[in-house]
Amino acid sequence: DTEVTQTPKHLVMGMTNKKSLKCEQHMGHRAMYWYKQKAKKPPELMFVYSYEKLSINESVPSRFSPECPNSSLLNLHLHALQPEDSALYLCASSQEGASGLYNEQFFGPGTRLTVL
Amino acid sequence: AQTVTQSQPEMSVQEAETVTLSCTYDTSESDYYLFWYKQPPSRQMILVIRQEAYKQQNATENRFSVNFQKAAKSFSLKISDSQLGDAAMYFCAYCEGSNYQLIWGAGTKLIIKP
Numbered sequence: 001d002t003e004v005t006q007t008p009k010h011l012v013m014g015m016t017n018k019k020s021l022k023c024e025q026h027m028g029h030r031a032m033y034w035y036k037q038k039a040k041k042p043p044e045l046m047f048v049y050s051y052e053k054l055s056i057n058e059s060v061p062s063r064f065s066p067e068c069p070n071s072s073l074l075n076l077h078l079h080a081l082q083p084e085d086s087a088l089y090l091c092a093s094s095q096e097g098a099s100g101l102y103n104e105q106f107f108g109p110g111t112r113l114t115v116l
Numbered sequence: 117a118q119t120v121t122q123s124q125p126e127m128s129v130q131e132a133e134t135v136t137l138s139c140t141y142d143t144s145e146s147d148y149y150l151f152w153y154k155q156p157p158s159r160q161m162i163l164v165i166r167q168e169a170y171k172q173q174n175a176t177e178n179r180f181s182v183n184f185q186k187a188a189k190s191f192s193l194k195i196s197d198s199q200l201g202d203a204a205m206y207f208c209a210y211c212e213g214s215n216y217q218l219i220w221g222a223g224t225k226l227i228i229k230p
Contacts, residue, residue, distance in 0.1 A: 031216055043218075043220065048216050056217070088159060105163075105218065
């Protein structure tokens with residue numbers, strides 16, 4: 001299984017709502033990522049989990065809260081978002097990086113988020 | 117800091133012809149990897165091809181091949197026999213050997229004319 005799945009595909013939420021994005025992979029990858037992507041732009045890294053521990057947080061506002069319940073699952077909890085947070089949110093996974101090994105990332109289809 | 121530059125915001129090619137997308141990068145590292153990712157209008161990011169810096173041989177995947185010029189820090193993607201399904205945004209990306217983080221280029225939109 002070389003697939004990363006994400007739910008939901010689309011999400012519309014108000015600025016006072018609380019919602020969660022979910023990501024799942026069954027490739028045995030130990031690194032998982034959240035990206036934010038605006039239209040016609042490359043993805044922007046938000047968070048990296050390595051062996052279920054947060055290893056990178058790219059100065060993301062606290063209204064985004066990641067969670068890694070186990071090695072196959074990654075969540076992104078959303079609260080009090082702003083309209084400018086509307087974007088495509090991509091999840092990815094890869095083998096644990098080590099010198100000499102390439103870090104190919106496999107991406108999910110994304111969740112298109114609209115904040116009203 | 118490492119950077120990746122894609123100087124062509126948009127390219128177009130006639131179906132069945134060949135097109136080359138450009139990518140240059142800047143790094144002082146010796147252990148790194150380079151990737152081309154494709155993102156069609158459906159928005160799923162798909163890995164097209166990868167190149168390890170220590171390999172001199174250019175990577176090839178069916179109709180996709182790269183021209184890796186390490187000294188010039190250039191990593192172009194050639195698509196042969198272009199097909200309508202090749203229409204997408206193409207992103208060049210760089211990654212150090214012991215790092216998780218991809219450094220992305222700005223992307224090139226490829227249009228295929230029937």
